[in-house]
Amino acid sequence: MRVLGIETSCDDTGVALYDSGAGLLAHRLFSQTALHLDYGGVVPELASRDHIRKALPLIRAVMQEADTRPDQIDGIAYTAGPGLAGALLVGAALGRSLAYAWKIPAVAVHHMEGHLLSPMLEPDPPAFPFTALLVSGGHSLLADVQALGRYTILGESVDDAVGEAFDKTAKLLGLGYPGGPAIARAAQDGDPKKFKFPRPMTERLKTQGAHPGLNFSFSGLKTAVVTAVRNRALTPPFIADIAASFEQAAVDVLAIKCEWALERTGAKQLVVAGGVSANLKLRERLKQLSEKLGVRVYFPRPEFSTDNGAMIAYAGYLRLAVGQHEPLAFSARARWGIEELGSA
Structure with a gap:
């Protein structure tokens, strides 16, 4: 199973392709640190607008690097919460729309579950x-x-x-x-x-x-x-x-x-x-x-300690593999307790 992961919960736009057989195929990350530096913290509206600008180019770059066509992707995972509501909606809207256009399932991923599972991307996972x-x-x-x-x-x-x-x-x-x-x-x-x-x-x-x-x-x-x-x-x-x-x-x-x-x-x-x-x-x-x-x-390796698309692609793969997927409607949850997640 090949899964495209999209992470836009805060100020990093992350995209990755994970393959259940070959592992992580490609990943890209764009950090907005320079954009928010003068403000001493993340400005939600600026973050959302920058995700809009960067997400699609990153998806194209990742797919090109992995030599993957849309018809070779089996599912899309996107971060649905917790995080900044506007930023989350960018990734959710894009991920769900691409899944609809490509006729493949989509799954909403909990941001903290992605972090929790990120060490499993390493050669010697827990x-x-x-x-x-x-x-x-x-x-x-x-x-x-x-x-x-x-x-x-x-x-x-x-x-x-x-x-x-x-x-x-x-x-x-x-x-x-x-x-x-x-x-x-x-x-x-x-x-x-x-x-x-x-x-x-x-x-x-x-x-x-x-x-x-x-x-x-x-x-x-x-x-x-x-x-x-x-x-x-x-x-x-x-x-x-x-x-x-x-x-x-x-x-x-x-x-x-x-x-x-x-x-x-x-x-x-x-x-x-x-x-x-x-x-x-x-x-x-x-x-x-x-x-x-x-x-x-x-x-996790240092580059996967911060927000990234690889952890979302991997968590999404695990959820899709057991048959979990979203309806056509999508939503984002700024607050979302990890204990609310159901077992696979």
Whole structure:
């Protein structure tokens, strides 16, 4: 089965062709980072308009690279949520229209399910069941994954997602957008022990003898950075120390929560996906954790950590393979809990 995947949930236009026999045939990605840079974040209307301009040329390029004609495609998968409503509608309308014109089925894919399954595109993929950490600009959650569509949320962010905390901290330090890579670059020259930032919702176990659970909170960490920066000159050494201390605190929180989640589930595999999974400090820390606990940790390759069409094509293939497809009508869901998905 050959599936065309279209991803337009936020500010990246991703297109890919996945073949169940040959694997990933081709993929292209256009990032809108330069478009939104002056605004310090994604402007939804600008994102939607740019998806309109870029999606069809990317589809043509991917099909040409894979030497694939429309009559050789067996299905189309598009991201239907969660994400920016206008951006999602661009991909949904295009994907459903092409499927109608080419007389093939289309399937709506959950964006976070795409991320969750992205490590399965690697040469040595995980197998169900496993525990998953999904961390991005819009989401921070831990899930118990038993099979395709059988997801139980163990914990999630009660305020800012970790990627959002990176973005806001980078903006505060004048490092630009997107914040994750900017913080990581600045942190290379800094001292992660210079500032004692909190590890929110992990410290109560020591101070009060009560387990804080598996939910995340990054607002207190963000506030601590604001307090440390207030009335201080943003010199390069100071920025580097703040960035390194912030990054270390965020990584510590994620690692601690992963350890608790693995202890709860008893899983022997940990899947880490989403844009923040590209952070090298996080990868290093979780590899150390996996060795300590005797579990295997899986990451997607860095280019598939951020939004991409390959993960949507693969997730769509799995859904289409069991007979799932959409009616002629299409829709987009800005909010869509991953637990709402049905099993295959």
